[in-house]
Amino acid sequence: MSDGHFSDRLLEAIESKRSHVVVGLDPEYGSLPPEILAAHPAENYATDRVMKAACYSDFLCRIVPAIADVACAVKPQIAYFEALGTYGYALYEDVVSMAQKHGLLVIADVKRGDIGSTAEAYAQAHLDVAGADAITVNPYFGTDGLEPFFKRCREAGKGAYVLVKTSNPTSAELQDVALQSGEPVYARVADLVEGWGRDAVGERGYSSIGAVVGGTHPTEGAKLRKRLSTVPFLIPGYGAQGATAGDIAAFFDERGTGAVVNSARAILFAYKKAPDKHWLDAARDEAEAMRSALWQAAGRA
Template sequence: MGLDFVSEVAARPPLVLGVDPRPAWHPGPEPLEHLERYALELMETLADGLAAVKFQYAFFEALGGAGWALLERLVAAARVLGLPVIHDAKRGDIGSTAEAYARATLARWPGSALTVNPYLGGDALEPFFEAAAASGGAVFVLVKTSNPGSADFQDLDAGGRPLYLRVAERVAAWAEAWPAEAEPWSRVGAVVGGTHPEALELLRAALPRSLFLVPGLGAQGAEPRPGAGLLWSASRSLFYPGGRPDLAAARRQAEAYRRALAG
């Protein structure tokens, strides 16, 4: 099968570099060129201390064709550096559309992972699970997101329990059905915001076989804490420490996060 996302990240430090490119923050007449050079240098600098690189698709899509081309080059560069890749696209649709999304990400980039939205139900996620199993990849299902407004729906009462715990029950069943080679982990993980530490603790117990992608580290105020299967993601605070591209500051911030996550 070649590259295997779960086996790779399970053996690496638990820090994820989030890449949310903002060309306006890059100086000079060719901001995209400067952005690309900076991203390449940063990935190379931090590679040994990362679990993965997470590319937030919205920021690339906003740049049109040039953004898509930049995304492809950076994903390819991450793989050359030996870094696992997470496509943060939050896909979720029915039938042939879900299959097309799966081909565009998991099948196109073997050994990578994709974030997905469970709102349409299990049949809409099945193509992603199948593609992950066939390509050595993984799927991270949104369960409890890091934004304050997540409570609007995710915390609604669902038979005496918050809805996010009901979603977790289904994710646990999917995790059992799609095991990975790296025991005890599954190819079906969960997105659980680090900004909700109580929910993080509940969900870690409810989803023993799922790796967690834990956003919110840094700019959103989440405090890093060590734990089995927790992949902590930092975007603005690590890619743009201090609100600007700064390799030296990013190295210092990554080291601080690694110390905190090592306990």
């Protein structure tokens, strides 16, 4: 059963690769390496969007293999693909398959959530058709807007990370408002997530229904780690958004696991800070440095 359980598969990847690193695939056009831009001159393409899709494809098909043995998973951010319309959506589906062929788990960062019948269509889109291993989802609708995703976690080896405490500056406006219990809104969401995940706990002790907790909130992360013993964390906010390995330490359990950490821009575009390296080497070196820093922060080295 271990083969088919998302969280078990992810924990196995962490151990075998000695890495908590998730590489975020956010192919921002303005940051692509000059070599990629030069290979796709605008005059070769009918439209700006087709040209950009060709650039993204070229970039991602080269960078994913370069980081494949340093990362346990990749996290394509679908918004960057949707911004190119149909060309981008086709590429999103390709990138999911391509990354899996390189031995990576794929967490599709789609943050979907809707009423039940609509959520079923979203689950088909991203877990069945695109075939991602896991996705991110939004809790605002409550249980029946998430059940189609959770069903695939229990029955089809998929994973779902529910937004709990996000990494952005204004996350407090709604997530930190105090409830009558004195606790913030996100603590209520955290408890819901634990309940949702109870039927999807794998052999290694973690559920396939996890929580997104921003690395920019280490105090909250430490409290949530203690409170949610079977809920794995997906931690954005490392690198470009400001969280350090020291901030992340509290998000790991006493075995140094239970969390994976995403970095996108700081890895993808590491060449900007390393002008003497090829952009692929710069990205790989940055991912390696992140792997080491996190391994140490998790108490493993």
